[in-house]
Amino acid sequence: MASEMLPWVLAGVLATLLCFMYYSNQKNYISTSIRAEPRAAFRTTRLTQSTFLLSEYNDVYDEQPQIFVKIVPAANAILIIDTGCGGATVNPDIEITSLRRYIEDVKLECNDGKPLNEGGRMEYVVVATHCHYDHILGIEQFAADSLILASSHSPSFLSRANLPTNSLCASMGLKTPVYTPILVPHRYAVLGVSVLHTPGHTPDEVALYDAAEKMLYVGDSVYETATIIFPKEGSIVAWMASMQYLIDLVQAENDGDDEFRGGGGEVLINCGHETVSRPALAVLKGAIGFMEDVIGGREPVRECLCVRGEANVRYVQEGGQFALRCPERLVLQARGIREV
Numbered sequence: 019m020a021s022e023m024l025p026w027v028l029a030g031v032l033a034t035l036l037c038f039m040y041y042s043n044q045k046n047y048i049s050t051s052i053r054a055e056p057r058a059a060f061r062t063t064r065l066t067q068s069t070f071l072l073s074e075y076n077d078v079y080d081e082q083p084q085i086f087v088k089i090v091p092a093a094n095a096i097l098i099i100d101t102g103c104g105g106a107t108v109n110p111d112i113e114i115t116s117l118r119r120y121i122e123d124v125k126l127e128c129n130d131g132k133p134l135n136e137g138g139r140m141e142y143v144v145v146a147t148h149c150h151y152d153h154i155l156g157i158e159q160f161a162a163d164s165l166i167l168a169s170s171h172s173p174s175f176l177s178r179a180n181l182p183t184n185s186l187c188a189s190m191g192l193k194t195p196v197y198t199p200i201l202v203p204h205r206y207a208v209l210g211v212s213v214l215h216t217p218g219h220t221p222d223e224v225a226l227y228d229a230a231e232k233m234l235y236v237g238d239s240v241y242e243t244a245t246i247i248f249p250k251e252g253s254i255v256a257w258m259a260s261m262q263y264l265i266d267l268v269q270a271e272n273d274g275d276d277e278f279r280g281g282g283g284e285v286l287i288n289c290g291h292e293t294v295s296r297p298a299l300a301v302l303k304g305a306i307g308f309m310e311d312v313i314g315g316r317e318p319v320r321e322c323l324c325v326r327g328e329a330n331v332r333y334v335q336e337g338g339q340f341a342l343r344c345p346e347r348l349v350l351q352a353r354g355i356r357e358v
């Protein structure tokens with residue numbers, strides 16, 4: 019009798035063991051799912067009621083891009099200004115490198131414990147302040163289903179044939195992202211924000227102005243502390259005109275009727291690297307004054323170097339608020355126009 023029961027006893031023991039293993043795994047799964055949020059290549063700071071700064075820290079290119087996100091619930095949409103370096107990080111233990119996954123999945127303390135766009139329920143509108151690699155390497159994540167906007171100032175600059183060179187992807191040995199932006203005119207309005215053509219750093223550079231929140235986003239046109247860089251495709255002459263345009267805009271907005279806007283104070287500037295929520299007028303006037311000194315020969319050249327086969331010069335303002343690196347040709351061109 020005992021030997022007849024043995025297979026049944028063994029089967030019972032095996033079934034109990036399998037159940038134990040199954041529930042142990044379930045328990046492990048549950049404990050994994052409720053542990054601390056995954057480590058991501060981005061960190062978020064809330065800037066206003068609707069706007070967040072996503073800092074891509076420790077990227078392998080040492081660009082430290084600043085990505086700005088504005089949530090517009092009334093339009094069920096989320097505006098993304100630039101997409102950073104694609105999450106390539108020097109930290110080996112980073113679990114989330116996708117900007118889109120970060121925005122849709124990662125719960126943020128500064129957003130009441132919720133992801134910025136939980137489950138991707140809101141539609142995206144992505145604006146590239148310009149096409150340099152450190153602003154577009156994350157853009158393919160949105161290319162299939164989202165609106166991507168860029169400047170119409172110089173369509174050939176953004177053509178598929180020229181993008182590898184002009185994005186600097188070719189010189190960096192990077193695959194150029196594939197995306198088809200809609201090229202928008204100067205002062206194009208989207209989600210309550212105005213897209214402004216501000217050529218200079220590159221021909222396709224844009225700034226964005228959010229009048230309701232008095233926030234100005236200028237990409238790589240200017241920043242404090244970090245060196246303002248012009249590639250060979252840039253123009254100091256065009257930059258001066260663009261910065262003067264922004265100064266006039268900010269001056270008018272600062273002088274505007276605050277009561278009508280419900281208060282609000284002065285316009286703040288946010289840049290593609292380093293500078294965040296600083297007084298726009300002071301930063302812009304300071305930068306243009308520094309450039310006037312460079313063109314006027316009042317700033318000494320601190321360094322000469324070769325970039326992409328061309329002689330470049332570097333200037334650093336006393337005190338270090340502003341610094342500039344650009345092809346020497348661009349300074350000479352601006353100086354020549356002054357002297358005519």
Ligand SMILES: [Zn+2]
Binds near residue numbers: 148150219238
């Ligand atoms: Zn740039």
